[in-house]
Amino acid sequence: MQTAPKLQIETARVEDDRTGLSIETLKRAFLDNLFYIQGKFPRLATQHDYYMALAYTVRDRLLQRWISTAATYTEQSSRTVAYLSAEFLMGPQLGNNLINLGIYDRVQQAIEELGLNLDTLLDQEEEPGLGNGGLGRLAACYLDSMATLEIPSLGYGIRYEFGIFKQGLQNGWQVEFTDKWLRLGNPWEIPRPDWAVQVKLGGYTEAYLDANGHYRVRWIPRQVVKGVPYDTPILGYQINTCNTLRLWSAQAPESFDFEAFNSGDYLGAVQEKISSENLSKVLYPNDNVSQGKQLRLAQQIFFVSCSLQDMIRILLRQKLPLSEFSQKFTVQLNDTHPAIAVAELMRLLVDEHGIAWDQAWDITRNSFAYTNHTLMPEALERWPVEMFGQMLPRHLEIVYEINHHFLDEVRAKFPDDGDRIRRMSLIDESGERFVRMANLACVGSYAINGVAALHTELLQKDVLHDFYQLYPEKFNNKTNGVTPRRFMVLSNPRLTHLLNDTIGDSWVQHLDHLQKLETSVEDASFRQRWWEIKQANKHDLATYIQAHNGITVDPESLFDIQVKRIHEYKRQHLMVLHIITLYNRLKANPNLDITPRTFLFGGKAAPGYMMAKLIIKLITSVADVVNNDPAVGDRLKVVFLKNFNVKLAQHIYPAADLSEQVSMAGKEASGTGNMKFAMNGALTIGTLDGANIEIREEVGPENFFLFGLTAAEVKALKASSYNPWNYYQSNPELKEVIDRLKAGDFSGGNPDLFRPLIDSLLSWDNYLLFADYQSYIEAQEKVSQAYRDRDRWVRMSILNTARMGKFSSDRSIAEYAADIWQTPSVKIELTDNARLSR
Ligand code: AZC
Structure with a gap:
């Protein structure tokens, strides 16, 4: 033998x-x-x-x-952060x-x-564009910082076959193309088919008595989908820690194919396969808006259930009891997209693992923490009870049960307050009935945070006021941050070299060390180098613009940039009003001595958001007129950079002189682009919104161009029946801008093209562009003056970078770890033994 x-x-x-x-x-x-x-x-x-x-x-x-x-x-058995997010906008x-x-x-x-x-x-x-904007990119920055700070973490999300659409321009309008990012293979992922799990959908539930005579519920699903994990390594900065991003891909389970096969229903089996795979087919392309589509709910339960089952597998493999789930894991919910996790963990513990309800609820409530990312009412997720119950019959029962206990708790603290009960209930019963996901997240989490000081304050005062009154101890602020590795070291090597030469390289891990630059402000040769670097970066971007837009821009002109998703609340069109104002001045006075500017825009509009698409058309139309008017010459140029994504962003931030952060106060939860610009030495023109407020505090009001109403003033003005028409009538420059648009001066004489936009401004102006117009124009004049004094500008620019230490995502993550997660860092020794030991 x-x-x-x-x-x-x-x-x-x-x-x-x-x-x-x-x-x-x-x-x-x-x-x-x-x-x-x-x-x-x-x-x-x-x-x-x-x-x-x-x-x-x-x-x-x-x-x-x-x-x-x-x-x-x-x-x-390290305590681990599970970061659940429907989006990870990783970039290359x-x-x-x-x-x-x-x-x-x-x-x-x-x-x-x-x-x-x-x-x-x-x-x-091909960059993995598995996110829409701020929320998805924040998740990616946080993975980088968790690894760099040696915090054990697992990112959990969806391996969308098609990420955010590619944006093209046709005749100045946005057109969308599917993003086939996996076409040529993805070398960064490793599939783990042996850790696949199953997710149930649809069907019905039935009660039964188990062997011990206990009342139990079983769920007989209509469909079962298999989730296969694909792992991407997330390496920290110059450290051995390499965490994991685990994305789930949906497949049909083989057994189901076979069943249909045996009954001779071959095409039915294939259909089942197709409908299963649809779950991870495409990212919903909405930013800050919930579309309420059934497939989206299916995506949410799919990745959430896969992830929680995976955590339980890890727990059991480490021979830990389920009662220790919340010691082993802290699960961060990135907005409400994964909030169904509260009901799903209850289901797994109670139905699948036989844990008693009260103990399961203790575990659940100690496991989750919820980050809210928006104050936009249209982003609040609510699912029609009918749809929810059809797809998730067992979860609906669990939500009712949680609600029952929860409302008792509310009644005990606030007796005889029916209105409060109606507002706080997990079920909205004011008309058609809905499941309210933010309420579920608040009830099921031990911590709730906003993403900038003002945002957290407004959550407490407004959107989540009732929950704040009930659970004040759960609320805390975690101002966003961004990773300096990608957004400085990688994107801006010239600046990185200068910084390293001047203050050493410790700033990459300790961004507050940039403070050391303050003394260099007085050094003329340092200022000269600073200026030259910005010029070189602008030169590179000008080359890109020439190649992609066929427009020649002057790198000496002021690069005035707004890049972010296109949204009325973000007010890209306010910047357009300024451009037209300058244009009108030049037309009236051709010899006017103005500071030459290059206006750059970039950003995608949700495919179904007509007004946002019209704003893109407005920008490109104004560009056509301004760029080709000999009276303007090279003094003004307007460029729309198509398909703004992480890769392009990395070319843009280092080349910016002026960062436009002009949302209506009280609407932008934080913003993160504002941070990326300022770190790279751009000055900000902005409202007192989101993290702008904190940026201004850090860099000093003298190094920030402030304009516009405050959040409180916005609220007051809206309450006093705002009338945009009055602003139009009383401001001759504003009137001329609108009149020219109305007359079709930027639409080839067609007065109808921009009518929906103009009508909405003149009759409602929901985002108060007219109210902020004059203040914006005046702030822009200060910008132009400041730019003419190169020395002064460079000093301000240096101080912006020097004072951005707070906005590293390392600071944010250190705060999450200390205040919410209680996750100690874990040192990793590099050994070869890992390959050999069992
Ligand atoms: C965004 C906010 O709009 C933005 O202000 C913030 O910086 C970012 O999250 C990260 O916190 N929100 C979203 O992208 N989407 C939703 C649903 O909130």
Whole structure:
């Protein structure tokens, strides 16, 4: 009899082709991957093949850290943050991983020695655009910071086959194309089919008595969908910690196919497969708006159930009892999109694991924390009870049960207050009945936070006032932050070098060290270098604009930029009113001495949001007129950069002089673009909204261009029956702007094109553009004056960067960890043993 061959595992060397960081090793590994993974040799390889070979080379270097991290967390049963988010707007991975691994320069050299260009390879990457805007990008910044601060974390979300649509422009209108980001493969993910789980949908419930005579409920679903996890490593900055982003992909479970097969219903089986896979097919392209679609609810329960089952699997594998769920995990709900988790965890504990209701509720309430990201009423998620019950019959029962106990609690604290009960109930019964997801999140969470000081204050005063009165101890503020690794080091290498030369490189991990720059403000040669760097960055962006828009812009002009989702509350059209005002002045007085400006816009409109699409058409139409009017010359240029995404953003922030943060006060929960601009030395023109307030506090009011009504003034003005018509009548410059638009001066003589926009401004002006117009124009005049004094401008710019320390996502995450999560950091030692030990 033959004995099984003994497995020979050679003790791995630390410095081998998959871990080594020397230039020679990197080159060898790169060529090896080109051959063995891409199956190409240099003469046949495309730039994309080279990108893939490099990505795999880098991924190998992450893996050693990733596995050591997972092994350590398992061994130590570390307390872990589960960050549940329907969106992760990650942006391209290669460059960021090179930075965080600390091998950017070395790889650049290796690639050059092979006769290739690193920028070209970086440009090949299709970015995973699995988010709409601020909320999704915040989740990505937070993953970076959690890894950098060595906090054990798992990001959980959906592996959408199609991310946010690609934006094209046709005749100045937005057109949408599907984002086939996975077409050429995704080298950063590793599928884990062995950890697949099943999610039930539809059907009905029935009660039964278990073997012990206990009343139990079972759910007989109409459909079962399989969730397969795909893992992406999230490396911290120059540290061994490598956490995981786990995204779920929906598939039909094999057993179901077979059943239909056996009954001869082949096409039915295929149909089932298609309808299952639909769950992770596409990201809903709305920002700050809830569409209330059934498929969206299905997506939410899908990824939430997969993630909670995965956490329970991890818990049990570590031989911990379910009663310790809330010690092992703290589950952060990124807005209400994952709020169904409150009911789903109850279901898993009570129905599937036989835990008594009261104990399950204790566990649940100690497990979740909820971040609210918006005050927009149209973003509040509510599901018709009918739809909810059809898809999630058991969850509806659980929600009713939670509500029953909860309303008793409210009654005990506030007797005889029927109105309060109606407002706080998990079920809205004012007309058609709805399940209120924000209420569910508040009831089921031990902490509730807003994302900037003003936002949290308004939540407490307004949107969540009743919950604040009931649970004041749950409320806290966590002002947003952004990662300086991606938005400074990676995007702005010129500035990074200057900063490193001047104050050392500790600022990358401790952004408040940028303060040390303050003394350099007095150094004329430093100011000169600062100016030159901004000019060089503007020059690069001008080259991009020339190539993509065919418009020549002057890098010496003031780059005045607004990039973000297109939304009426964000008021891109206020910037247009300013442009037309300047244009009118030039037409009236051709020799007027104005500060030359380049106005840049970028951002996507939700495909169904007509007014936002009309705003894009307005921008492109005004651009056509202004850019081609010889009377204007080079003094004003207007550019709409299409398909604003993370990759493009990284080119834009470093090149900005002026950052436009002009939302109506009380509407922008925080904003994060405002931070990315200011870190890169742009000055802000903005309202007292969201994090603008805190930015202004930090950089000093003298280094910030403030305008507009405060949130309180907005509220008061609206209460006193605001009439935009009066502003139009009494402000001649505003009147001229509107009259020209009405006359069709920017629409080829067609007075109808912009009529919906103008009518809405003249009759309601919901976002108070007219009320803020004069104040905005005056602030813009101060901007123009300041820019003419180069020395003064550069000083202000330096101070903006120097004082942005607070807005690192490291600060935000440290606060979450200390105040909400109670997650100690865990040091990761890099060992080879992770590959060998069991
Ligand atoms: C956004 C807010 O609009 C933005 O102000 C904030 O900076 C960002 O979240 C991150 O907190 N909200 C959303 O993108 N979407 C929703 C549903 O709130």
